[in-house]
Amino acid sequence: EAQVTQNPRYLITVTGKKLTVTCSQNMNHEYMSWYRQDPGLGLRQIYYSMNVEVTDKGDVPEGYKVSRKEKRNFPLILESPSPNQTSLYFCASRVGVGEKLFFGSGTQLSVL
Amino acid sequence: AQSVAQPEDQVNVAEGNPLTVKCTYSVSGNPYLFWYVQYPNRGLQFLLKYITGDNLVKGSYGFEAEFNKSQTSFHLKKPSALVSDSALYFCAVRDLRNFNKFYFGSGTKLNVKP
Numbered sequence: 001e002a003q004v005t006q007n008p009r010y011l012i013t014v015t016g017k018k019l020t021v022t023c024s025q026n027m028n029h030e031y032m033s034w035y036r037q038d039p040g041l042g043l044r045q046i047y048y049s050m051n052v053e054v055t056d057k058g059d060v061p062e063g064y065k066v067s068r069k070e071k072r073n074f075p076l077i078l079e080s081p082s083p084n085q086t087s088l089y090f091c092a093s094r095v096g097v098g099e100k101l102f103f104g105s106g107t108q109l110s111v112l
Numbered sequence: 113a114q115s116v117a118q119p120e121d122q123v124n125v126a127e128g129n130p131l132t133v134k135c136t137y138s139v140s141g142n143p144y145l146f147w148y149v150q151y152p153n154r155g156l157q158f159l160l161k162y163i164t165g166d167n168l169v170k171g172s173y174g175f176e177a178e179f180n181k182s183q184t185s186f187h188l189k190k191p192s193a194l195v196s197d198s199a200l201y202f203c204a205v206r207d208l209r210n211f212n213k214f215y216f217g218s219g220t221k222l223n224v225k226p
Contacts, residue, residue, distance in 0.1 A: 042202060045213060045215075046212065092156075101146075101148075101156070103155030104155050105154060106155055106203070
């Protein structure tokens, strides 16, 4: 089954403790992206990747890092999480320009 | 700046009645527009898209959307609502210059009552 898999689904952590949210897709998509969803703000793009070793900033990249060492994986790294990064995070992938995005089920992160 | 706006936080409609979820866009050119739906505890699912051509776009689950260039709108519609259509709906636009960037609206919660 074609899918985007994120882990974990829920994560509670404390300020400053490094964490990684994993994302994997099995559709051989070149493009992958991370979003955060906050009430009243919709989804905002954090980072995206056009292919292996090619990444770029979205609209809200501060406090986040990403890497793309393999085509299928695109982890999101928070090196020193802060409470304002408490949010619902989604990973997405796409087969080509102009095509729809496939989303993972989301990761609810709480930073205390 | 490119953006989309969803003016209604919530839309309430009775089952069997037509529904409309509104979206307006702000781009200086020909937009690529999308609608996605989010069910509770799930990721977003694609409903339909407009790139070019016919202004009335048909999508999944009986939904359609009408592109109106003069009013810069892309409203989502369905002739007869189902209780199972209750969900959060997002309008999105792709950046005209950077095809890798997308801008989403704030979302509209659709409540369909039996």
